[in-house]
Amino acid sequence: MNEHAHFDELYERYLLGALDENEQALVADHLGRACPECLRGLQQARSTLAALSALAPEEAPSPRVRQQLLRAIATPRPSPRLQWVWGISTAALLVLSIGLGVRVHQLETTRSRDIAQRNQLQEELLRTQRHDRELDAAFALINRPETSIVPVAGRPQTPSAHAFVNRNLGVVLIARNLPPVTAQQTFELWLLPAKGKPIPAGLFQSNQRNAGLEFYRGPLTNIQAIAVSVEPSGGSPQPTTTPILVAKLPA
């Protein structure tokens, strides 16, 4: 029997959160191999599971959500007057380019470069906008006198982090030397309660310098420790890999 055929059925229950602990460990171990068959199995399981969404009625969100999203991803555009000038300039350039294929090629190259630059600026702007409000709140937490600083030891030793912990407001985690992850993986922060299963507390990516920042907002009632693990993109309902960072929180 094909080993992967058995896992196809497990993946559906894994995504549904319906595995017992032994099965969970089995799937986690198998997924750690990140083979193409596993990823295909996960995608298939996701499609099967998503059909259950058809049991929920469609709902129209407020038009405000669409406006905010488009604003968040948009870059400032030239004024109508500048657009007119740009249009005429481009027209003139195109007229001059008739018969000059080389010139057209040059324009295309410039255009591609402009698009790449614009995309880079969009990404930067998006990141800035998204982080602004979070950072304000994060710095407010860090500056509170009752906030404590907890060094977070990594396993293996390479990754490390500092967690700014405020029992009433939440935790700001700043991690360094994070291990490289694939495009199908993400880092996930967990709250470990005194009793019960780990609680998902947010997903984050590392930057080019292998550093990452995650802010969990909310009281840390009965939380004994925090941890970070590498999970499949989209996050997991429960950790599927050994945590790379763990810290016990002060009482």
Added chain:
Amino acid sequence: MWKLAVLLLGMIGAPLISAAMPEADARDGELMARIAQGDERAFSTLYDRYSRAVFGTVLRIVRDRAIAEDLLQEVFLTCWRGASRYDLRAESVLPWLLVVGRNRALDRIRSAQHRNEQTAHPLDEVADLAGARESFEETIWKHRTLDQVRRALQALGDDERRVLELAYFEGLSQTEISARTGHPLGTVKSWTRSGLQKLRRALL
């Protein structure tokens, strides 16, 4: 002279601006490829196509329009940011959006429950299957999987559908479903397995 230039621009530029033509029929894969290049128009088309479905799922889980709208933004921003990193073109976009939305919504619920700000949703609020399915199918699964989804959901028995709903929309474990419904754990597991098997076979 400038009129001639504009006319020429219109003729020469036509192929260059073909992407600005109505694109309601553009396939998901094409849209994702353009979103990966930072195409805002493709992104808004994808949003218009799937936001109602994702919002319906998320709202069903969190039961709060403001929180659901916040989560909807998160899901689509993740899609915008991740379009170039994740190989979304390898699979249909909608299942990815739905499952990510479901996971985010359950995370939010669990955090809220942890803070004792949220009470459990009573089971009798479960939406009517027939009405929900009709609306969903008409606009979302139309082009490709309408018949498959219909067959799949009709194939489920009442008990199978109930345990799958509790797991999918409320994030309950098998043990929690057993406690909630009063059915033995082994029976709950059996219904979950058989329900998923029926779904999978009908969607193949």
